Amino acid sequence: MSSFAGRMKEYSTMSLDRFDRENLHSRAYFLSHCHKDHMKGLKAPILRRKLQFSRTVRLYCSFVTKELLLNNPKYAFWEEYIVALELESPTQISLVDEASGEKEEILVTLLAAAHCPGSVMFLFEGSQGNVLYTGDFRFAAGDVSRIEHLHSGSRVKDIQSIYLDSTFYDPRFFQIPTRDVCLDGISELVRNWISQSAYHVVWLNCKAAYGYEYLFTNLGEEFNTQIHVNSLEMFKKMPELLSYVTTDRRTQIHACRHPKAEEFFQGSRLPCGCRASDGTPLQIISIKPSTMWFGERTRKTNVVIKTGASSFRACFSFHSSYLELKDFLSYLQPVNIYPSVIPLGRTLTEVTQMLMLMCRNQSDQAATVYKPLGALKRCMVKRPTYECRPRPFSLFDAPEAQ
């Protein structure tokens, strides 16, 4: 869960993913994605009132985030204050103090964060340097090197600070299977079940949050079917998602929800209560997407685990693993890194110290011992980040997970 207070050191007149307390005075707001823990204060009457008196304060986000936000009636009042921005399109924003008229210009670029529909990172370029606020993200190793706006020609841009989704910045979460590997495991399980008969159905036991949609689109594509969900409302302007979901219960793949869904499942019923038209009882398995991780030396086991007679857990992660975060950071080599999440069982001090080792000065200092200066050039070409850097992290390496 994000514990970011909302403001960055370099550009403290704007707020990101927090809208309460000191953030009420900000000149501009940014929402990285539509998850509640990044929306604190966003529907508070006090903020709503402040907006009505302002001519310049706006909320910036992606088009998809805007759509998901406004779909919720509690946030619909934002309509006239939202500015949706295209991905990968640098946009100049004026940060205006409405009392004094004082003004600061900043360039913002939205980068797809692959966390949930509409999720983005914000790259800010201005008088206080380049700063990257990652929001929540899932990048695989190497992904960062393919983002045009983090480069200038063939060089990596000089990044002053990264405000990082450090959810899994802990050696316990050393490795998490890639999305493709997880999807393949889930597909195989689904295929083996629903191919047995038309009465064999799968219930995807997903949480009430955006982020499982790529599972629906991939399974829908693979099995040429639609997935049953509670509501299509939020996707009504997103045809590429809409075509894979349905409110028609006559399908073999369900991701519908109900407060008593677990009870229903124990009684061999789907959350939607769907029955076969001829009265034949349905054969249901549940698949619960969950984070599964592996230690540095752990031999990879199955991405699908049987947890009961008809219950399975399948690997699924919204966030980058420790290894993926190290790849990301060692490529960008920022001057500073600030964690926005403290992993369970760790302290801010601990995480900050571990992240300091990934900052530019630390890495360059260490690398100088082994490399001639010429090798320190920071370029776009993919480099073997783990082999060419010393690995001071052994101090923190946790015992094998599980």
Next chain:
DNA sequence: GCGATCAGGT
């Protein structure tokens, strides 16, 4: 009546 916060659940 409303919002903030916490405990307990999945």
Next chain:
DNA sequence: CACACCTGATCGC
């Protein structure tokens, strides 16, 4: 396998 969010109880205004 630990994420994101729901429900219900309690408190303060």
